[in-house]
Amino acid sequence: MQTSPQGALPPSTRPRLAPASLGRWLKENLFNTWYNSLLTLVSLWFVWVAISSTARWAFATARWEVIPANLTPLLIGTYPRGQVWRIWTALLTVAFLAGATAGTAGGRGKRVAAWVAPLALASLLFPLRWPTRVMLGAAVALVAGGYWLFRGKRRLWPWLAGAWFFSFPWILFLMWGIEGSGAMPRVETSAWGGLALTLILAMVGIAASLPIGILLALGRRSSLPVISWCSTALIELVRGTPLVTILFMAHLMVPIFLPELRIDKVVRAMIGLTIFTSAYMAENVRGGLQGVPKGQYEAAMALGMSGPLTMLLVILPQALRAVIPSIVGQFISLFKDTSLVAIIGLLDLLGIARSVIANPRWLGLQAEVFLFAGLIYWLFSFTLSQSSRRIERALGLTKPS
Amino acid sequence: MNVSQSDDIIICEDVHKWFGDFHVLKGISVRIGRGEKVVICGPSGSGKSTFIRTLNRLEHHQRGRIIVDGIELTDDLKNIEAIRRETGMVFQQFNLFPHLTVLQNITLGPIWVRKMKKSEAAELAMSLLERVGIPEQAHKYPSQLSGGQQQRVAIARALAMQPKIMLFDEPTSALDPEMIKEVLDVMRELAQSGITMLVVTHEMGFAREVADRILFFDQGQIVEEAPPHEFFAAPKHERTKLFLSQILHH
Numbered sequence: 001m002q003t004s005p006q007g008a009l010p011p012s013t014r015p016r017l018a019p020a021s022l023g024r025w026l027k028e029n030l031f032n033t034w035y036n037s038l039l040t041l042v043s044l045w046f047v048w049v050a051i052s053s054t055a056r057w058a059f060a061t062a063r064w065e066v067i068p069a070n071l072t073p074l075l076i077g078t079y080p081r082g083q084v085w086r087i088w089t090a091l092l093t094v095a096f097l098a099g100a101t102a103g104t105a106g107g108r109g110k111r112v113a114a115w116v117a118p119l120a121l122a123s124l125l126f127p128l129r130w131p132t133r134v135m136l137g138a139a140v141a142l143v144a145g146g147y148w149l150f151r152g153k154r155r156l157w158p159w160l161a162g163a164w165f166f167s168f169p170w171i172l173f174l175m176w177g178i179e180g181s182g183a184m185p186r187v188e189t190s191a192w193g194g195l196a197l198t199l200i201l202a203m204v205g206i207a208a209s210l211p212i213g214i215l216l217a218l219g220r221r222s223s224l225p226v227i228s229w230c231s232t233a234l235i236e237l238v239r240g241t242p243l244v245t246i247l248f249m250a251h252l253m254v255p256i257f258l259p260e261l262r263i264d265k266v267v268r269a270m271i272g273l274t275i276f277t278s279a280y281m282a283e284n285v286r287g288g289l290q291g292v293p294k295g296q297y298e299a300a301m302a303l304g305m306s307g308p309l310t311m312l313l314v315i316l317p318q319a320l321r322a323v324i325p326s327i328v329g330q331f332i333s334l335f336k337d338t339s340l341v342a343i344i345g346l347l348d349l350l351g352i353a354r355s356v357i358a359n360p361r362w363l364g365l366q367a368e369v370f371l372f373a374g375l376i377y378w379l380f381s382f383t384l385s386q387s388s389r390r391i392e393r394a395l396g397l398t399k400p401s
Numbered sequence: 402m403n404v405s406q407s408d409d410i411i412i413c414e415d416v417h418k419w420f421g422d423f424h425v426l427k428g429i430s431v432r433i434g435r436g437e438k439v440v441i442c443g444p445s446g447s448g449k450s451t452f453i454r455t456l457n458r459l460e461h462h463q464r465g466r467i468i469v470d471g472i473e474l475t476d477d478l479k480n481i482e483a484i485r486r487e488t489g490m491v492f493q494q495f496n497l498f499p500h501l502t503v504l505q506n507i508t509l510g511p512i513w514v515r516k517m518k519k520s521e522a523a524e525l526a527m528s529l530l531e532r533v534g535i536p537e538q539a540h541k542y543p544s545q546l547s548g549g550q551q552q553r554v555a556i557a558r559a560l561a562m563q564p565k566i567m568l569f570d571e572p573t574s575a576l577d578p579e580m581i582k583e584v585l586d587v588m589r590e591l592a593q594s595g596i597t598m599l600v601v602t603h604e605m606g607f608a609r610e611v612a613d614r615i616l617f618f619d620q621g622q623i624v625e626e627a628p629p630h631e632f633f634a635a636p637k638h639e640r641t642k643l644f645l646s647q648i649l650h651h
């Protein structure tokens with residue numbers, strides 16, 4: 001799909017099939033033997049049945065009104081309606097950074113538009129309130145603005161990576177607010193929910209596990225046996241345990257060990273997700289460290305640099321840059337895995353979906369609600385994985401294929 | 402040459418080194434004077450690289466003594482870092498830092514190790530780039546340069562630490578023939594400056610012209626050492642003769 005900056009053929013130069021040769025192509029590829037013809041016909045029949053029955057259900061049977069009626073809780077849970085601007089601010093921050101990233105990564109304007117335009121269009125088609133539409137419009141404008149400001153400024157990408165990193169505490173601050181403040185009162189985490197909670201859990205998981213993962217990876221390679229043993233043991237212990245188990249442990253054990261702290265449910269889930277992700281992050285980072293050639297250590301040492309300085313200025317920047325794609329991959333799987341927190345009673349996207357269908361008013365509408373939730377999960381994961389492939393190329397981490 | 406302690410910037414006494422069971426350096430004793438230019442040659446696997454890497458402790462020796470500029474190399478990290486600050490090294494594979502620009506490659510050491518001010522370091526770096534002939538490449542990344550240019554940046558990076566000794570390990574072996582000269586020219590110019598140079602190389606023209614002394618290594622020992630005219634005109638050892646006949650025929 002993606003056209004590479006240089007080298008590979010853009011899709012448009014691939015030979016087009018003329019109608020005359022289409023018949024020949026069909027004959028050669030799909031109907032060349034009697035069993036291949038049979039297979040083709042059977043497959044066509046299956047595809048037809050699947051599409052037609054899905055379409056009939058989607059357009060005739062399904063009662064989609066359940067989605068707009070519950071859209072707000074599905075997206076933001078029970079966050080106070082008067083404070084929703086804080087979530088919008090967080091979203092706008094992310095929109096700007098996303099645009100800026102596309103700009104530094106050398107994304108084409110057309111491609112950025114191709115991602116953003118459907119969003120704008122959807123906001124007009126779906127029954128949204130006007131303030132929502134205006135805010136979505138602002139998000140689109142910020143993506144475009146970030147893109148335009150940072151276009152081609154590749155040298156700024158380390159700053160941008162830093163900005164992404166610090167956007168996480170900033171978003172948490174927005175969500176949490178200030179105790180006793182009038183304009184931005186404290187919003188307890190019990191009111192957080194929906195897609196916003198899902199995204200925050202994934203974000204915190206990644207942001208907190210990155211430094212911990214780096215430390216664990218360095219620990220595992222340490223020449224001090226105690227440190228390397230402890231790090232290895234921790235990593236392998238966590239990697240051998242299912243996330244659900246860790247979530248339950250965090251949910252049940254943290255209050256037992258730290259009873260006086262009264263850590264709330266959301267934070268406990270964050271702790272569990274962070275422990276889980278850190279172990280995988282450590283392995284990612286370790287892979288990156290192994291990929292840095294020995295000559296780099298030698299060159300740094302030959303300059304008289306100390307071990308920590310060599311690590312910080314020469315080795316880690318190269319190692320981390322090499323693992324950006326796997327960090328994004330980790331983020332995507334964490335984003336999906338957060339759905340497990342519904343089990344310990346959090347109202348993330350899936351948790352809200354389950355509470356909607358438990359409402360007698362919407363009895364029997366599981367399919368509609370879950371399909372919608374699934375679509376959102378897919379939309380985010382797909383966007384992220386596509387952008388990460390672009391970033392990979394821009395950083396020269398993969399050869400254009 | 403061996404007049405007094407202070408005239409010899411490098412003193413090696415009976416240096417031995419093993420890689421596991423493999424005896425790589427078998428009793429190297431040599432003194433190198435301040436400002437001396439020494440070329441080291443010898444067949445592949447004879448321990449040339451290992452020897453010059455023991456001088457800044459990228460490899461550590463297991464027996465004997467190495468004294469660089471009056472400091473003995475031991476496990477003491479302070480001494481090692483002090484010696485490394487005085488000793489620049491240029492590698493066969495350049496080993497530039499790929500995530501930094503040319504300028505940043507050169508200023509990294511001065512800023513973080515020598516604690517130089519950023520602006521001062523940048524000025525120094527630019528003057529060094531001028532000296533090696535590529536000031537216009539300052540803001541490019543190493544991957545955007547040719548091999549010869551990369552090696553000249555590596556030389557500038559080593560010089561930025563203002564070392565007293567420069568170690569070169571086959572600096573032109575990874576280069577295309579047309580780029581070898583540009584690097585050797587920089588090294589020739591450097592030799593004029595009075596810095597101490599140890600160069601592992603097979604460039605016999607360079608050795609003849611620049612070296613005060615040539616050390617010939619074979620199987621972990623210094624088999625022959627002589628000034629270039631003597632070394633090329635009247636080699637004493639069979640192994641030296643064989644090596645010279647092979648390399649000069651090449």
Ligand SMILES: Nc1ncnc2c1ncn2[C@@H]1O[C@H](COP(=O)(O)OP(=O)(O)OP(=O)(O)O)[C@@H](O)[C@H]1O
Pocket residue numbers: 420423425443444445446447448449450451452
């Ligand atoms: N890290 C190591 N572990 C084990 N053996 C090594 C190691 N480094 C070098 N050797 C061996 O030590 C011997 C000397 O190697 P060295 O690199 O010093 O040779 P050299 O004279 O520089 O040869 P060349 O001209 O090929 O660079 C070689 O036989 C090599 O295989």
Ligand SMILES: [Mg+2]
Pocket residue numbers: 449450451570571
């Ligand atoms: Mg060698």
